[in-house]
Amino acid sequence: MRLLRKQINLFRYSFDCIARYKMRSIVVIVTFLIATMMVSSVLFAKDGLEREAEISVRAAPDLTLQFIRGGRIELIPISYIEVISNIEGIEKIVPRVWGYIGISNYVFTVIGIDPSQISGLEGFAIEEGRFLAKEDKKCVVVGKLLAGLLDLKVGDTIIFLSESIEAKRYQVIGIFSDQSSIYTADMIIMLIEDARDFFKIPSDYASDLLVYVNSNYIPSEVAAKMSSIPNLRVLDQDLLLRGYKTAYASRGGIFVTLWVILLIAAALISLSQMMIVGQESRFEVGLLKAFGFSTLDIIEVRLIESLVLGFFASSLGMLLGYLYVAYFNAPGLVDILLGWAFLPKQFKIPVYVSWSSIFSIYAITIIPLLITTIVPAWLNAITDPELAMRRATA
């Protein structure tokens, strides 16, 4: 207990410093609060978007086949099913038709499927109504976003205007829930025949082919067997996930870089603050050394002070960052973060708090704070106490 006593004294002194040097503490807290809030809001949104990517890929088939001509994606002939169906390991091949449709100022994705053959999509939670069945001609299941935008309910009729300027009438039989977030938000699911009719795609063509691989085979190995088939691009789930993540993270990445720059600015503010209070701090360190505080004691005091302030400010900043994105939908950031998805800004940004983000935020906020407080304290502590005090009062 006697040996611990000094540590208790140093802890008490450190906490006293936080309370007594109010201006110093407030400047550090406010600076780091703002910096952490900015960084965490971007990181949490980026993590949320990446998680969405993973959800999207879960709904995807093992392989997606596209027809490429001149480097551009074109409709794929249904005859390709026959070409590839003999490849060992393939369980089934399902054609899919999809395209975009403009409603109001927004773009939605129309997907035509054969519900008896496709798996994955039905796994997304339906908030109202039910998923599409084979006999649901001229029926649609829509995402929450479209339902919200047009105030749709199950049983309502909706009219879409096609590119060939034809008004097509559909009945809403289901609405996806919020759980599937971005992936289903802008989706309109209908039977493949209806989609062909809407986009005027001939019955011997599809937008792409979805390949389901037998569970005893590895999709990438099956994909490799297709490499010699002309005009065929094969996308596996890893490639899709990388594509999604790149799309999300590149935007997030820009912002992380941007916020890191801001954070460095905050660290500089902190450094200048330390310089402002440097005189006061130099004098205090000199005096403590004269009393018999060792260099290590002084570093310990400053370390505790910085860690307490840093953890408090960073944790509070992260909480505010989370609230800013999760509850206030990141005003000012939403357009940039979700711009790629052509989603209206009323759409809620997905938020996910990962341990790696929390660790990164603590690391990039607390380390500069420790450096800007401990280094000057150490430099003062290794100076003769009389000189440190004299310089401080000069």
Place this chain on the structure above:
Amino acid sequence: MIEVRNITKIYNKGKPNEIVAIREINMKIEDGSIVAITGPSGCGKTTLLSIIGLILTPTYGEIIYDGESVLKFSDNWKTNFRRSKIGFIFQHINLLPQYTAIENILLPLYSMNVNPSQYMERAIELLSRLRILERAKYRVEQLSGGEQQRVAFIRALIKDPDYIFADEPTVFVDEETSRIIHGLIQELRDRGKTIVISTHDSELLKIADKVYKMASGRLL
């Protein structure tokens, strides 16, 4: 005993603004004595006191405590020595303005393996003797210069050090308090403490066992 051998302090050595603050000082300070250093302002009294008190490193020379040359030791050793053996009263008082009088008094104890609150009784006794007990919980800015000096005096004595270095300890206090401080210093000597004082106070010079006079950085 403290021996000071050929101590020289040069500030900004080798630079155009080089100043020789003290030059080749030699002196002996017997244990349990009061030694006064006097001389005009700027003659190097504070520098000498700081060097003997191990809060300033000389450019040349040796400081010997009880037969051991201490300047060769590490910063950590000197810190430990100051912590356990030395009490300092600074010319500029040097109280921390964010703290109250009593908190300033207890501050040196925070670097020791003791509970500062156990020293409260001693602090109260010294505050009473120096007639500022009612100011114990006042913040530094609420104290007069004389009261601040008394607080600084008590702070130097709180851990009952063997060596007390006092730089102009009575310069801001009234006659009555000055007399109390003189009495306290004599009492400390009687208890075997060694006190080194830099002063112009003629009454303090009278109670000193030895007086060194300085001028232009040299002992006369």
